[in-house]
Amino acid sequence: MLYPLNLDLSGKSCVVIGGGRVAERKVKGLIAAGACVTVIAPVVTDTLQQLVGEHQLRWQAGVYAYGMLAPYQPLLVFCAADSENANREAAREAKEIGALVNAAAQPELTDFQVPSRIVRGDLLLTVATGGDSPAFSRLLRKRLEQEYPPSFAEFLPRLRVLRDEIKKLPGGSEEHQRRWRNALNQSVIDLVRAGQLDRAEEEIRNGIIDAGAES
Numbered sequence: 001m002l003y004p005l006n007l008d009l010s011g012k013s014c015v016v017i018g019g020g021r022v023a024e025r026k027v028k029g030l031i032a033a034g035a036c037v038t039v040i041a042p043v044v045t046d047t048l049q050q051l052v053g054e055h056q057l058r059w060q061a062g063v064y065a066y067g068m069l070a071p072y073q074p075l076l077v078f079c080a081a082d083s084e085n086a087n088r089e090a091a092r093e094a095k096e097i098g099a100l101v102n103a104a105a106q107p108e109l110t111d112f113q114v115p116s117r118i119v120r121g122d123l124l125l126t127v128a129t130g131g132d133s134p135a136f137s138r139l140l141r142k143r144l145e146q147e148y149p150p151s152f153a154e155f156l157p158r159l160r161v162l163r164d165e166i167k168k169l170p171g172g173s174e175e176h177q178r179r180w181r182n183a184l185n186q187s188v189i190d191l192v193r194a195g196q197l198d199r200a201e202e203e204i205r206n207g208i209i210d211a212g213a214e215s
């Protein structure tokens with residue numbers, strides 16, 4: 001089983017070898033996560049070129065050669081060149097300098113895979129098939145995008161406030177857990193989905209009070 005984790009990449013150095021379609025997909029996700037991204041490739045797509053022009057991406061133009069990664073001290077290295085040899089050499093250097101490697105087409109080099117994702121503010125839903133079918137991940141992602149519309153992004157800050165309030169109530173973490181389990185039910189999801197955020201919040205508040213009354 002692959003172990004899932006949500007990395008904070010803000011300000012972290014990440015290097016992508018290759019500047020084609022796969023590289024572009026990875027670069028977009030990395031920039032969205034606030035990483036400092038460098039692409040090493042002789043040629044890059046128009047979209048990547050535009051990101052370079054906007055100073056969102058650094059581009060080291062040229063083919064990868066052993067030794068190019070070390071100066072960037074990357075945390076993550078993505079081997080997305082259409083040259084198996086270049087990917088293998090980059091993965092070797094990456095491992096030597098302690099970086100984790102993603103190599104879409106060469107699973108033997110890969111330390112981690114990138115899941116498909118739905119971002120709704122702080123709510124992050126991810127889908128992965130362990131490489132069995134990225135296309136199926138995409139299909140599921142599209143379904144989940146419909147089931148979890150942008151109203152969920154708006155709702156999360158309210159949950160944060162409620163959580164802070166519950167933490168201030170008497171009782172330890174077991175009591176807090178009991179209150180949350182009582183307050184959150186499936187109807188809350190339906191209300192948020194329908195954009196009825198006030199009603200969803202009210203439902204939770206009532207549940208929290210009921211849980212208090214039962215104790």
Ligand SMILES: C[C@@]1(CC(=O)O)C2=NC(=C\c3[nH]c(c(CCC(=O)O)c3CC(=O)O)Cc3[nH]c(c(CC(=O)O)c3CCC(=O)O)/C=C3\N/C(=C\2)[C@@H](CCC(=O)O)[C@]3(C)CC(=O)O)/[C@H]1CCC(=O)O
Nearest residue numbers: 104105113114115116128129130131132134135137138141
């Ligand atoms: C989720 C997503 C994230 C991202 O890339 O950001 C992602 N691939 C996406 C799309 C996608 N990739 C491919 C297609 C064409 C259809 C098809 O071939 O199935 C489509 C669909 C499309 O584009 O329509 C081709 C493909 N992908 C890999 C190989 C290599 C191989 O299988 O050997 C080949 C064949 C290359 C060839 O034939 O040459 C390998 C990987 N792709 C992964 C992730 C990892 C496994 C994640 C998982 O198990 O779900 C893994 C293992 C490694 C990695 O990349 O980390 C992103 C979805 C974005 C979205 O939500 O829309």
Ligand SMILES: NC(=O)c1ccc[n+]([C@@H]2O[C@H](COP(=O)([O-])OP(=O)(O)OC[C@H]3O[C@@H](n4cnc5c(N)ncnc54)[C@H](O)[C@@H]3O)[C@@H](O)[C@H]2O)c1
Nearest residue numbers: 018019020021022041043063064080081082083086104105
């Ligand atoms: N297209 C996909 O969905 C997909 C998905 C997973 C894996 N793959 C595989 O991943 C690889 C890249 O796919 P793509 O569609 O992005 O290819 P692409 O042809 O669009 O891009 C390849 C990129 O690699 C660069 N490159 C070539 N040799 C290099 C080197 N020595 N050093 C640095 N950069 C170099 C090229 O300049 C180009 O920017 C291919 O081997 C492909 O089979 C493709």
